[in-house]
Amino acid sequence: MTAPQTGSWHWLDAAGLQHLIDALRRRRHRVVGPQVADGAIVLRDLARASDLPAGWLDEQDGGSYRLRHDPGAGTFDHVVGPHSLKNFLFPARETLATFTRDGGGWTQAPRPEADAPLAVLGVRGCDLAALAVQDRVFLGSGAVDEGYRARRETLFLVAVNCRRAAATCFCHSMACGPAAGPGYDLALTEIAGRFACEIGSARGAAVLADAGDAGALITACTIGEIDAARAVPRDLAAEMHARQATSTGPAPRSLDTHDIRDLLMANPEHPRWDDVASRCLSCTNCTLVCPTCFCASVQEVADLSGDHVNRERHWSSCFSLDHSRMHGHTVRSTTASRYRQWATHKFAWWFDQFGTSGCTGCGRCITWCPVGIDVTAALAAIRATDARTTPAAPEPLP
Amino acid sequence: MTSLAPVPPGLASDPWQSHAARIAAIVDETPGVRTYDIELENAAHRAAYRFKPGQFNMLYLPGIGEAAISVSSDPAVSATISHTVRAVGNVTDALARLGVGDQVLCRGPFGTPWPVERVAGRDVVVVAGGLGLASQRAAILHLTRPGRSRRLTVLHGAKRPDGLLYAREYEAWRNAGVDLRTIVDEAEPAWPGPRGLVTSLLRDAIRDPAATTLLCCGPDPMMLGVAEAAIAADVLPAEVFLSLERTMACAVAHCGLCQFGPHFVCRDGPVLRFDRIAPLMRIPQL
Numbered sequence: 001m002t003a004p005q006t007g008s009w010h011w012l013d014a015a016g017l018q019h020l021i022d023a024l025r026r027r028r029h030r031v032v033g034p035q036v037a038d039g040a041i042v043l044r045d046l047a048r049a050s051d052l053p054a055g056w057l058d059e060q061d062g063g064s065y066r067l068r069h070d071p072g073a074g075t076f077d078h079v080v081g082p083h084s085l086k087n088f089l090f091p092a093r094e095t096l097a098t099f100t101r102d103g104g105g106w107t108q109a110p111r112p113e114a115d116a117p118l119a120v121l122g123v124r125g126c127d128l129a130a131l132a133v134q135d136r137v138f139l140g141s142g143a144v145d146e147g148y149r150a151r152r153e154t155l156f157l158v159a160v161n162c163r164r165a166a167a168t169c170f171c172h173s174m175a176c177g178p179a180a181g182p183g184y185d186l187a188l189t190e191i192a193g194r195f196a197c198e199i200g201s202a203r204g205a206a207v208l209a210d211a212g213d214a215g216a217l218i219t220a221c222t223i224g225e226i227d228a229a230r231a232v233p234r235d236l237a238a239e240m241h242a243r244q245a246t247s248t249g250p251a252p253r254s255l256d257t258h259d260i261r262d263l264l265m266a267n268p269e270h271p272r273w274d275d276v277a278s279r280c281l282s283c284t285n286c287t288l289v290c291p292t293c294f295c296a297s298v299q300e301v302a303d304l305s306g307d308h309v310n311r312e313r314h315w316s317s318c319f320s321l322d323h324s325r326m327h328g329h330t331v332r333s334t335t336a337s338r339y340r341q342w343a344t345h346k347f348a349w350w351f352d353q354f355g356t357s358g359c360t361g362c363g364r365c366i367t368w369c370p371v372g373i374d375v376t377a378a379l380a381a382i383r384a385t386d387a388r389t390t391p392a393a394p395e396p397l398p
Numbered sequence: 399m400t401s402l403a404p405v406p407p408g409l410a411s412d413p414w415q416s417h418a419a420r421i422a423a424i425v426d427e428t429p430g431v432r433t434y435d436i437e438l439e440n441a442a443h444r445a446a447y448r449f450k451p452g453q454f455n456m457l458y459l460p461g462i463g464e465a466a467i468s469v470s471s472d473p474a475v476s477a478t479i480s481h482t483v484r485a486v487g488n489v490t491d492a493l494a495r496l497g498v499g500d501q502v503l504c505r506g507p508f509g510t511p512w513p514v515e516r517v518a519g520r521d522v523v524v525v526a527g528g529l530g531l532a533s534q535r536a537a538i539l540h541l542t543r544p545g546r547s548r549r550l551t552v553l554h555g556a557k558r559p560d561g562l563l564y565a566r567e568y569e570a571w572r573n574a575g576v577d578l579r580t581i582v583d584e585a586e587p588a589w590p591g592p593r594g595l596v597t598s599l600l601r602d603a604i605r606d607p608a609a610t611t612l613l614c615c616g617p618d619p620m621m622l623g624v625a626e627a628a629i630a631a632d633v634l635p636a637e638v639f640l641s642l643e644r645t646m647a648c649a650v651a652h653c654g655l656c657q658f659g660p661h662f663v664c665r666d667g668p669v670l671r672f673d674r675i676a677p678l679m680r681i682p683q684l
């Protein structure tokens with residue numbers, strides 16, 4: 001066997017996944033991967049490859065997520081569940097600083113030691129793209145978030161190239177998938193019960209070599225086999241671009257992103273915002289499952305003595321009134337203004353702030369919206385009656 | 399062993415690192431409003447602390463919370479740092495219960511400054527609504543020094559006469575050459591000064607619009623009105639600067655709470671050039 005090195009491809013058989021997990025655990029990584037729990041496929045600590053959701057498919061639509069067992073389905077033929085890398089890199093609650101009172105003053109404790117390095121198995125193209133987006137927020141926009149940096153620097157990523165898309169997936173429109181990458185250490189493409197594994201980093205090569213040394217059967221892919229593996233996400237992308245709505249089953253999502261920043265900037269008063277607001281519950285689900293949403297508030301958490309205080313960062317949401325509450329008034333008091341904020345930030349202002357879209361087309365906001373609000377439909381409706389090209393409706397007669 | 403250079407608080411590698419300070423003096427200003435002069439406890443931090451007029455600090459009381467407060471003192475003096483605060487919430491109410499010698503924690507300075515470095519030879523018109531003047535006092539103190547501007551006019555409006563901020567300093571400002579005009583919305587019949595909106599003072603104050611830079615701080619609708627009136631009087635939109643206020647948790651463009659269109663008010667503001675935000679200012683509930 002040729003030694004694993006960055007850029008090379010190797011076959012890993014089904015048993016090899018366990019060797020891969022073991023190799024990461026021997027390197028003191030906390031390994032996390034997709035598993036079935038509470039009726040969904042979520043990211044959890046993973047010790048056994050047999051806990052991966054082999055044979056499970058997720059059927060997703062606006063406000064709907066159902067698991068279906070299919071003996072013919074592979075290990076990674078599900079797509080994305082409610083969790084993403086955000087839950088681990090930018091956790092929903094995190095202590096930012098700790099203070100202790102002694103005498104007449106407070107002392108800030110040094111930052112705690114970093115957690116064990118994390119390895120995540122099964123990361124999709126959309127979520128790798130989302131990680132790159134959050135990197136820009138927490139590492140690349142001036143100030144550096146120390147907790148995020150520590151977790152990010154040691155993160156080990158085993159990506160998966162999708163070979164199936166849910167109806168809610170529109171990564172093909174956002175150019176974030178279905179092919180994974182860049183940014184992974186290893187990338188798996190499932191073919192006939194085994195995995196073509198592309199090595200994306202020196203660390204990835206070392207871990208794969210470790211797995212081989214421990215007994216995993218690792219063989220080099222031939223040029224033809226590499227071409228076949230590369231064709232898997234490419235064929236899916238072509239299929240996604242060609243998808244058409246049918247009378248049965250959920251409509252396949254896509255989004256016309258042409259000029260989308262200027263489209264939204266030009267339509268702050270579009271009636272569609274009110275139409276969405278008439279259905280939106282302001283429940284914040286879309287922002288919680290979004291892999292790029294980064295808004296947060298800081299809470300003071302004191303013990304009973306009041307002498308020990310943690311400053312905890314909690315995820316916040318632009319759909320909550322608190323998000324824009326000032327003394328005396330709330331900036332965005334209507335649901336329409338809050339939905340507009342979310343969508344315009346995600347698809348327009350994000351470009352000004354971070355040089356990239358804030359959306360990767362993962363579709364989670366559609367699936368996990370309890371009333372099935374579909375951002376692709378809302379944006380298409382705004383495009384169809386763009387204020388720049390649509391004549392204003394005549395004034396109603398008195 | 400070489401000793402490490404002191405890190406100014408705003409440049410700390412961890413943006414959540416606070417620095418202990420003691421309240422050195424408290425001045426009652428207007429009803430509910432006090433100025434707190436604080437002194438950083440660590441001598442190296444105290445010596446290294448520098449701010450520019452218009453920037454703000456995050457003042458922190460553990461267990462209670464943190465608030466963004468403009469630095470209102472003279473930027474040439476760094477031994478004590480002044481913050482003029484109205485008691486309107488958890489943090490500012492708790493601050494109002496503190497006395498001289500008590501501790502507050504401080505992160506900063508943060509944000510963009512007033513453009514005071516580039517107005518030599520120009521007329522500067524400062525327009526302040528109520529407590530908005532707190533964010534401009536540092537700019538006024540800076541600009542009263544010789545050569546910093548051609549002419550400095552301060553227009554200050556308040557609801558009532560007792561809301562006129564820093565009244566004890568008006569004589570000194572006037573002696574330093576400031577053309578200071580005040581106006582109030584409502585007052586006892588005996589009040590000798592003008593009544594109305596601060597906007598009504600603007601037309602007289604703009605004498606050479608092409609050479610005028612306007613610095614405005616107050617409630618959003620007031621600032622929009624002032625900016626539009628100034629532009630109607632031929633001040634260039636790119637020479638109108640507003641200081642916005644939004645709730646914020648981090649001050650480093652991470653928490654997202656202070657977003658105003660594409661701008662993080664904490665980092666891209668609080669001082670923003672009007673021509674860059676004019677369309678946003680006109681959108682309700684943005």
